[in-house]
Amino acid sequence: MRKTLLILLSLLAHNVANASLSLSLSEAIRLAQEHSLDAQVARFTFLGSYWTYRSYRAELLPSASLSGSLLNYDRSITSVRNYEDGRINYVENNSLTNSLTLSVSQNIAATGGTVSLQSYLYRLDQFTYDERTYNTQPLRLTYDQPIRTYNSLKWRRKSEPITYERAKRQYLESMQNIAVTVTNLYFSVLSAQSDYKQAVATANERGRLYEQMQRRFTLGTVTKSELLQLELSAVNARMALKRNLLTLDDARFQLFTYLQAARWDEVELLVPENVPDIMLDEQEVIQRAMQASTQSMTQKLSLIESQRNLAEAKSQRGVQVSLHSELGLRNTADRIGAAYRNLQDNEIVGLSVSLPIFDWGMSKGRVRIAKANLDMVRTQIEQEDLNYRQELKRLVMQFNLQYEQCREAARAEEIADERYTLTLQRFETGSISVTELNTAQQEKESARAQYISQLQTYWNNYYNIQRRTLWNYINNNEITTDFNKLVK
16 A cells, blocks of 8 residues: 555656556545645644744743843933022033843733843943943842733633644644545546446447447348437437546546646546445544534633633723832942942832723623623533534434445446346347437446445545544544644
8 A cells, every 4th residue: 555655646746657557545635635735724724823822831931131222322401400499401411321131031820920030230421520320230029910900811821722732633623624625526536437437338339339230220120210319329428428538537637636746647546345334333423522623622712712801801890900019239339340339228119009980881881791792602602512412413323324325326336237238138139229228328327326426425424523533433543643743
């Protein structure tokens, strides 16, 4: 299998082989999951989610920064008030300032506060007075804490891990969606391929029978009307052959374009005759789907988002309080070394308070709206769960019945083939008319089309169940991938 796949990849991607090759459904799905545009979109989408999650994780870690203001030269006239007599004088300002701050900060998700450690150096050169001043703060510890306010980081701690986990499962589901798409495209080609082969056989057969009928007409054993009827059948067969060729070419183009294949004209698709006899347990499928699919995660995120909106609306009501505290050491001197000696304490503690007195009920309205939306989301989740479970039940029931449908369709095809063979023999002996032969042929073609359609339904249902459960029921293992390789 692996050797065949490698040869096929070389044929499709590099356009170097001339030999006819076959392609199975599983190989087509594997090619699409590796090379299709949908697969690339799924990878890029996951990468976007991955880096978004990485950015969120970085917010929970300490951050260090170095900032400053350098070579700020100021030569201007400045107004100065004499506080003894209140007079304003204008003096010349000729100065140069430089500052540098090293800061390490840490967000506290549980409380929404921020703690930071800073080291500060400021230098002032006053050229008018030929003076130089250093203002230092070697150590400053600050803590800012909002009280009774909305804590966005706390809510992100709840939602971001779920969002990232959902992104992983969305990628896996996208791969299974590709399998469903390929299955439909694959069977479209199979159907067209089968119709074309049948059309070729019918056209050749009608041509051969028409030649026989001409000889019999010469001998006088058939009528002119019977000869013309067979000739019409031969003409119709040749016309059907051309139509089927165009349909096959179009179906092939759609499939192999989706596979991103460069060469496909000599590749023949194999009919997946071996249908696994699998009986799925309804409750087990539902349980796996509720645990593995993005359905439950999307519902959790919707609920968290509604709860977050309610918390934010409530935080905007009543008193808004914020605490700022600062503890450090500082000094001022005319030399940089002296500025770091004999350091003095520096403490700041304060509360900022905001109290809305009257807002015409806007805050109250926001809270009620948020509560109503939360109740609505909970109701929607309950209804979605019921619909999702019912959909899974119906899908499992269809799948469990489909194996027998495929067997019956296969048997119907065998019967139709055998009947057509007998009808053809009777026609060649002159026992039946062209109409009866055409009827048997139509039954044969219909039986073959029905068989391919039942196979398509089987594999369509299977991959849809596999997409929802992320479980391979043929190999009996979980569907996953190495996400670390996707981000490299």
